[in-house]
Amino acid sequence: MAVSLREGFCVSSSSPLALDKKKTLIGGSTTSLKFSSWKNDFIVKQVVLRDQQAGRDISAQNFSIYFPQSTRWWDKGEMQNMIEIGSAQELVDTLMNAGNRLVVLDFYSPGCGACRVLHPKICQIGESNPDALFLKVNYEEHRSLCCSLNIRVLPFFRFYRGPQGRVCSFSCTNATINKFRDAMAKYGLGRCGPGPSKGLEQTELLKLALAGILSASTIH
Template identity: 55%
Template sequence: MAVSLRNGLCVPGLFEVGLERSEKTVGSLEVLAWKNEFKGRQVVIRRQSGCDGWSPKGHSNPPIHASTCISRAMRWWEKSTNPNITEIKSARQLVDTLLNAGDKLVIVDFYSPGCGGCRALHPKMCQLAESNPNALFLKVNYEEHKSMCQSLHIHVLPFFRFYRGAHGHVCSFSCTTATIKKFKDALAKYGTDSCSLGPAKGLEESELLSLASNRDIDFIYPMRPSRAGDLALSGTVC
């Protein structure tokens, strides 16, 4: 299921989200804990009582302490050994990778660790990357690069953008495991051998300007003194 980023998340009650409850006594403390996974993290909420009857002023119940711990096994989005899959760490890396891709098909995968649809689709993406070694798969973690994604108008996850050589952005869409045929059709259409004139186009100029105007992103545009000079010196790339 695709996840819209325009809507918030409402959790009406602890037990309504399937939390696992456990109780134990540590010394004079009675510890009541709930555990659940949220956005790839194990969330632990503890309530402690028995502290000589003490409680904060104005509160009839003991305080609740929340803590989180991240397990390496839970990082499903890092489980990939394909050499043509790259995790994007900055706006500059995204822009440069697209510009240096030549005539290769580049697929940008926008995802979130807390997106169920993204997680379900991840193994299939790894398989498709392995069966299409000439294509580049770039992964962008929405949680880590939220400001950049907003500048690129990403409003739903998982979301994919396809780029090819001098044509630049050729298509974009959201899909899930149920609609994976949409992705495979785009891969077949834009992944075939072709010949393009000029260097890779990458992002649109309006997107580059949007990134440059975002104060939360360390990105400067124009990146080179004269891009027109590159175009004038470019030849045919096949």
């Protein structure tokens, strides 16, 4: 089945196209999708289905279309020291088990143009700093997590180091990439003091627990 998109993008598939999170399937004759709005690179919130053979619109409903993995810019160029965070608990555990490694939290959104432009350079820096750990947090998938951590602008970065916990945080764009490089140079070299990794602040852990996305047993 070929699906033509008004925006000029075209995908073809021999199997039905999967739509929305409930995996509704559209098959049969060639179908064109007319967009009323885009959310980001891989999700369309509302489409009108049109049967080209009959020459009429079928229906207008809210759907989400997930494009192939290759169109996901935030997955391209990733290094082995880059991890996509799947939950608040995973974030907390990863920070606590990082030891003396420098950990960089990268908050981004698939629909953020500045995030997209900056991504290749962050990957290059990740490749040049294999001992550092880069944790990627998708704002669209983890809004409660980001709001609990008071993330208000994208792209945004937080640096953590061992028992020191958070050592700096800032917003950075392609034009101000030197801010990121300076932070890597300042906090990525040498050894920090003894002791377990601190990770998130207690107040942040409490907010995550109150938001219902972190077990209260995590808070000490």
